[in-house]
Amino acid sequence: xxxxxxxxxxxxxxxxxxxxxxxxxxxxxxxxxxxxxxxxxxxxxxxxxxxxxxxxxxxxxxxxxxxxxxxxxxxxxxxxxxxxxxxxxxxxxxxxxxxxxxxxxxxxxxxxxxxxxxxxxxxx
Amino acid sequence: xxxxxxxxxxxxxxxxxxxxxxxxxxxxxxxxxxxxxxxxxxxxxxxxxxxxxxxxxxxxxxxxxxxxxxxxxxxxxxxxxxxxxxxxxxxxxxxxxxxxxxxxxxxxxxxxxxxxxxxxxxxxxxxxxxxxxxxxxxxxxxxxxxxxxxxxxxxxxxxxxxxxxxxxxxxxxxxxxxxxxxxxxxxxxxxxxxxxxxxxxxxxxxxxxxxxxxxxxxxxxxxxxxxxxxxxxxxxxxxxxxxxxxxxxxxxxxxxxxxxxxxxxxxxxxxxxxxxxxxxxxxxxxxxxxxxxxxxxxxxxxxxxxxxxxxxxxxxxxxxxxxxxxxxxxxxxxxxxxxxxxxxxx
Numbered sequence: 001x002x003x004x005x006x007x008x009x010x011x012x013x014x015x016x017x018x019x020x021x022x023x024x025x026x027x028x029x030x031x032x033x034x035x036x037x038x039x040x041x042x043x044x045x046x047x048x049x050x051x052x053x054x055x056x057x058x059x060x061x062x063x064x065x066x067x068x069x070x071x072x073x074x075x076x077x078x079x080x081x082x083x084x085x086x087x088x089x090x091x092x093x094x095x096x097x098x099x100x101x102x103x104x105x106x107x108x109x110x111x112x113x114x115x116x117x118x119x120x121x122x123x124x
Numbered sequence: 125x126x127x128x129x130x131x132x133x134x135x136x137x138x139x140x141x142x143x144x145x146x147x148x149x150x151x152x153x154x155x156x157x158x159x160x161x162x163x164x165x166x167x168x169x170x171x172x173x174x175x176x177x178x179x180x181x182x183x184x185x186x187x188x189x190x191x192x193x194x195x196x197x198x199x200x201x202x203x204x205x206x207x208x209x210x211x212x213x214x215x216x217x218x219x220x221x222x223x224x225x226x227x228x229x230x231x232x233x234x235x236x237x238x239x240x241x242x243x244x245x246x247x248x249x250x251x252x253x254x255x256x257x258x259x260x261x262x263x264x265x266x267x268x269x270x271x272x273x274x275x276x277x278x279x280x281x282x283x284x285x286x287x288x289x290x291x292x293x294x295x296x297x298x299x300x301x302x303x304x305x306x307x308x309x310x311x312x313x314x315x316x317x318x319x320x321x322x323x324x325x326x327x328x329x330x331x332x333x334x335x336x337x338x339x340x341x342x343x344x345x346x347x348x349x350x351x352x353x354x355x356x357x358x359x360x361x362x363x364x365x366x367x368x369x370x371x372x373x374x375x376x377x378x379x380x381x382x383x384x385x386x387x388x389x390x391x392x393x394x395x396x397x398x399x400x401x402x403x404x405x406x407x408x409x410x411x412x413x414x415x416x417x418x419x420x421x422x423x424x425x426x427x428x429x430x431x432x433x434x435x436x437x438x439x440x441x442x443x444x445x446x447x448x449x450x451x452x453x454x455x456x457x458x459x460x461x462x463x464x465x466x467x468x469x470x
Contacts, residue, residue: 012173012201013208020177083208105282107211109179 001027002119003044007037007063008052008081013104017050017081020108021115034058038066041073047122048115053082053093061096068097077118081106161197168198172217176205180216188223195224206251218252227254234260239269246272250279258285265295265302277302281310286317293325296333304336311340323349331362338365342372350376354384367400374404381408386416389428399427406435411442418446421454433458 004026008014011032018030029044031037034055041049041063049067051060058066060080067073080093083104093101100114168190175183190198206217221227226248233245234257246264249257261283264276273295280288289311296307311318323346325337334356341349350373357369370388373381385408388401402420405413413435420432433454436443444462447455 010204010208012169012204016173016176016205019173023177104208105210105214106208108177108209108213109211 001025002048003027003029003046004115005037005040005044005046005049005076006030007032007034007049007055007060009033009055010052013052013081016108017111020112024112024116026115034060034063037063041067041076042070045072046076048077048079048119050079050081050111050115051098053080053084053089061092064093064096064098077122079111079114079118081111164194165197165201168194169201172198172202172205175220176209176213176217179212180219184216184220184223187220203248203251207247214253221248221252227252227257231257231260234264239267239272242267242269243272243275246275246279250275250282253283255283255285258283258288262288262291265291266298270300270302273298273302274306277306277310281313284313284315286314286321289314289318289321290325293321293328293333293337296336297328297330301332304332304339308336308339308343311336312343316344316346319344319346319348322346323352326352326356331360331365334360334362334365335368338368338372342375345376347376347378347380350378350380354381357384357388363394363396366397370397370400370404371407374407377408379410382410382412386413389416389420395425395428398423398425399431402428402431402435406431406438406443409439411439414439414442414446417443418450421447421450421452429454430457434461437461 002025004021006014006017006021006028007030008017009032014030014032018028021028029040029046031040032055034051034057037049037051038058040046049063051063053060060082064078064080067076067078078098079100079102080098081102081104082089082093084090090101090103099118102111102114168187171183171186171190175187195202202217202221206214206221209217230245230248230252233241234249236242236245242264246261249261258280261276261279264272265280267273267276277292277295280292292307292310295301296304301307311322319341322337322341322344326334326349328334328337338353338356341353353369353373353376357366357373360366360369366388370385373385381404385401385405389398389405391398393401402417405417417432417436417439420428421436423429423432429452433447436447437458444459447459
């Protein structure tokens with residue numbers, strides 16, 4: 001089963017995304033901060049991570065950079081999920097190494113489609 | 125003497141113990157209330173998450189039937205989700221809120237005496253994307269409270285009805301206006317329907333209003349406004365507005381923006397405008413910009429030569445060829461950025 005890491009300090013969004021992904025057949029690791037996200041990524045090696053940009057402590061961008069910097073986690077697919085919609089924010093997400101960038105307000109259905117599309121492209 | 129001292133000590137001790145007991149009672153009370161609220165909210169919250177995850181295909185009757193006290197307990201979660209979702213899940217959640225009479229209550233609260241209630245009402249109506257509420261929310265653009273005005277701008281942006289564009293532009297003229305970036309973002313959310321109004325507002329007497337409208341037009345990709353924006357670039361009295369025109373003409377990426385930007389590269393135009401035009405030509409992406417930019421690689425003004433070099437880099441092979449032909453610090457710096465290792469390090 002494909003393992004997806006979801007990191008968001010907003011419990012409602014975190015639970016919703018986890019619920020939706022479990023429904024779609026993924027195994028989900030849900031965490032509430034960047035530090036735990038990095039630790040879980042190292043120990044559980046998920047295939048994909050959905051990271052909120054604004055989290056206390058390590059931001060999603062910091063987590064993305066840290067995962068990309070380590071050979072063991074560099075291959076994890078990363079989707080940033082954020083309310084930051086300015087051009088420079090999106091650019092910052094991609095330059096940190098994110099594979100996709102989803103802005104809030106978001107559609108849970110679209111998020112799952114993007115995850116599936118990213119996974120298919122990675123497998124191809 | 126000792127008796128008076130003893131009584132005073134006793135009184136102080138009594139006050140201390142009373143205060144400590146009061147604090148403990150209040151804290152315990154809060155904790156108990158919090159736990160009760162969490163327990164009350166747990167069921168509705170689960171139902172809410174399942175409903176949203178299913179895109180509202182089933183379960184709306186259950187949510188509408190939740191007793192008022194349990195709904196109130198789950199309301200923070202419902203409001204949080206409402207503001208962060210779109211698509212089918214959002215529409216489904218909106219229908220639940222409407223069935224529970226939330227819109228009616230919020231419309232009434234727009235006129236509440238409390239600024240917090242007015243702001244909350246505007247936020248909810250915005251998150252509900254209720255177009256019928258646009259005229260009433262527009263009234264809040266001139267609210268006496270700054271925070272309420274800010275929330276009203278956000279709400280109008282979320283609703284995205286271009287009919288509110290003119291009222292929002294007019295509100296930028298206030299003595300204590302809403303932040304420019306926020307207004308720009310809300311105007312962009314109104315989409316291409318706001319283009320005519322934004323274009324007309326380029327003749328507004330306030331420079332700040334003209335600059336916000338230029339940014340919104342650029343971000344909207346309003347190619348129909350190129351000639352008006354070019355006129356602002358050439359003729360506006362305020363340098364910052366002309367710089368904004370240059371930046372946004374570059375953002376548009378339209379053919380019609382090329383010549384006005386090239387014309388702004390040379391003196392007697394101010395240096396800040398010349399640099400902005402050089403940067404914008406790189407954003408525009410037209411190979412025809414290569415010769416005029418290459419001609420400024422040795423410009424006496426550092427910023428203009430710097431922007432010209434980096435724009436040539438962004439223009440791809442023809443621009444890079446021009447950089448390689450010339451050998452100066454600006455060219456070397458721009459070419460160095462093409463090396464992936466250096467870009468990663470940046």
